[in-house]
Amino acid sequence: MILEQTLKQSTAAIFKEEFGVDIPLDSVTINITKKEHEGDYTIVVFPLIKISKKSPEQTGELLGSKLLEKSGVVGKYNVIKGFLNLSLTDAYWLNRLKEISENNTYGTFPANHKKVVLEYCGPNTNKPLHIGHVRNMLLGFSMSEILKAAGYDVTKVNIYNDRGIAICKSMLAYIRYGNNSTPQSTGIKGDHFVGDWYVKWNEKAKEELETFSGLTGDFDEDQKQTTLFKEAQEMLLKWEAGDAETVELWKKMNDWVKEGFQVTYNVMGVDFQKDYFESETYLLGKDIVEEGLQKNIFKKRVDGAVIVDLTPDGLDEKVLLRSDGTSVYITQDLATAQLRHEDFNMEKMIYVVANEQDYHFKVLKLALQKLGKKWADGIYHLSYALVESPTGRFKSREGKTADADDLISEVLRIAEEKTKELGKIEGFTEEQAKELYKTIGLGALKYFVLRVNPYKKIIFNPEESIDFHGHTGPFVQYTHARIKAIMRKAGETTKGFETLLWLSAVERELIIHLSEYENTVQAAAEKYDPSEVANYIYTLAKLYNKFYHELPILNAATENEKKFRIALSNETGIVIKKAMKLLGIEVPEKM
C-alpha cells in the first residue's frame, strides 16, 4: 500500500538526515503488528542497526520519535526489543475508510492493456469431468477474475482432447452394445453416456483377458493383446484416414459429450471465449519442427526422429516428431501455442494444468524459446497438485466419489439439508430457496478447493462432507448476509460520518484489513494464487463478526458513531462481495 511506501521513505529520509547514509527501501521491513502488541505497523529495526551503530532499542526509539514528529500520520509508538510498533492516528484510519468507500473501483486496477490467454479445463471427450477438473476449473476461472481485476485483458480458452484411442474405445463399445440409444433416449447426461461406453469397453476387455494366459497383470500392457484393442486401433486409423462413417459417429459422440460438459460449466459458472480441439491441431506443428531443423536448433536422430537436446538446460533429449513422421503430444502443443500467438498476440499465456505435466511445460517453453520466439517468455504453467482421497490418488475406477457432477449434487443436497435444519428459508419462494442452496453449496465447494495453495495437494475425504462452519465459504456468505440485514434496516438516511471519533481495537483492525485489499489482489495476480484472496476474505469476515458481536451498530451511542459503523459494515460487505467474486463465488442477501 501507499502508506507502507511512505513509511519506508520517511525512514530512509530520517536515516539520511541522522547518519548521512542512503538506505535501500527494501532494507526497511514493515509488517502488520502482531495482535499481542500495541500498534498497527511494525518496522523491524535489526537490519538498520548496522548503520545507526546503536542498539536495536535505541535505534527504534530514535526512528519512532522522528516518525512521530514528521510523518503526520503516526500517533504513537513503542519499542520492544528490535521492533518499532507504530500506531497511526484514528483520523488517518477514518479518512482511509472514507477514501475507500468513495472509490467505486476499489480493488480494481486500471487497464494495463496487456493481453493474457488463459487455458484451463482441458477435458478428454471420452469421459465425464472429475474432481481434478473441478480444481482446474475453479483455479482457472478465479485466476481470470483476479487478473482482470489487476488490469489485464484476459481471454479464457479451453482445449479438448477429442481424438485418440480412448474415444475410439467408447465408439467401439457403443457400436457393439449401444443399439442406437442416445442421451435423449436414455435420459443420461451426454458426457456420462459416452463415459459409460468407455467403461463398458474396459469391462469387455477384461472379460476377454480372462481367456488369455501369460499376462503381465498390468492392464495397460495386457489390453493390447485383446481384439477389442486391435479393433479400437483400426478405428483410430480409419478416423485419421477420414473414413466418413467413423468421423460421423465420432462427431455425434463428441457433441453429446460437449453438451454434457456445457451443463456442468453452467452450474459451475465457468466459461470460455474460444475452444481449441486437438483433432484440429494434432497434424499441425510439423512446420515448427521443420523451422527448428532449418535453424539447426532441433536435430534429426539417425533413426529419423526429430529431437531437441535440452541436456544443457538440465533436462533430457526430447522427441518432437516420431521417426515415422507423425506427431507426438508436444508437437501439437508447439503448434497450438503458435496458433494462439497468431490468434491473440498475447503477452502472457497461462496453462492451468496439473503438476504431472511440469516437465512437459518446461520442455514446451524451452523449445519455443530456443526457436527465438520471444512471446514464449510469457508462457506460465499454473501447476496444481492433484486432489487425493485419504487412501491416495482418485482412480477413475473408484467411480462416483470423484465425479464432478456427483460432487456438485452432493454439496447442493447438503446445503439444502442444513439450510432447512436451521430454518433459514422462511419467506423464501421455492425458486429463491433453490437458488440459495446452489449459492451456499457451490460456495462451500469452491471455497474448500480455492483456499488451498495450488501447489499443495488437497486431501478430500468423500466420506466426510464438506464443512459449512468455520473457515468455509458459507461462513463468509453468512457474514455478508448479516451485513445486508444491517443495511436493510439502516436505510438511506445515514450516509457519511464525521471523522472525529475514537476507534476501538476491532474497528481499527477492520479498517486496516479493508485497506489491505488492493495488496491482496495484486499479490494474488503476481503469484497466480487465488488462495491469497480466499485467506484474505476469511480474516475479513472473522474480524467483522467480532466487531458485530462486540459493538452495537444500529444502536450505537451517538448518531455519528452509528453512521460510521454502518459505513464500515457497508464497505466490509462490498469488499467481501468483490473478493468472493474473484473466486467465482456468489454471496446471498439473506441466509
Added chain:
RNA sequence: GGCCACGUAGUUCAAUGGAUAGAACGAGGGUUUCCUAAACUCUAAAUAGCAGUUCGAUUCUGCUCGCGGCUACCA
C-alpha cells in the same frame, strides 16, 4: 537409480528470514431478555530428523527418513 514437489496440533489448512508458529474442524467449558448462534468466547494440542548460514530459520543450504509425481517415438 536420476529429476521435481511436498512433510506444521488428532484432522484440514496459514505464516515477504523476524516477536510467544496462526486458524478451522474435532475435544472440553462459556455466551441468546442484545442489529441473523452457519456467530462470538475460553482451554488443551504441532514445525519429520540431523547439521550448516544468520543477530534471528517453519521459511535459505546440505544430508537422512516419509509420501507423491515425472523419468514414452502415451496424452
